[in-house]
Amino acid sequence: MSHVVVERSFPMPQSDADLYVLEDHLAPCSELHGVVWIRSVVSIDRRHMICEYEAPDAETVRKVQREAGAAFDHIWSGDVIES
Template sequence: MPRYLIERTFPDGLNIPMTDIGATAVGGVVMRNAEKGVTWIQSFVTPDKKRSFCIYEAPSPEAIRSTAQKNSLPVDKITEVRVLDPYFYL
């Protein structure tokens, strides 16, 4: 399955509470993604919470855009990536 880096901008910041409400919100994203064969692997968020960089596995960029729209998430850029493990070389 191809892997992608998704860049997002949140002008008001990304605030997911560490509560049942946050867990429900994140669980909903995961469920809606699965409907299109999209898997959210991991995300990195800037300290000001205005930008995120997410790793996804998906059949296509279009599947990512479609699920992002269903999840009301912005998509600035999608880049297909491969894993480079520095420890492989040691």
């Protein structure tokens, strides 16, 4: 499994309800394709977010995002650096 990051930006600040709707759209597609959400971090202004996933590869995460209709800026695989 790969560690995959999704970067998102929003034209308007997102409420918690907005973000839960996004997650509701992503969950069924994620489960179908073996993508597991790890965590998300939203900026203080609520206009930027990164989401971390464990997935077979970055392309699978792209497929899930597109199928769910979730907008994203960048998707990339990386290594976790822990202290």
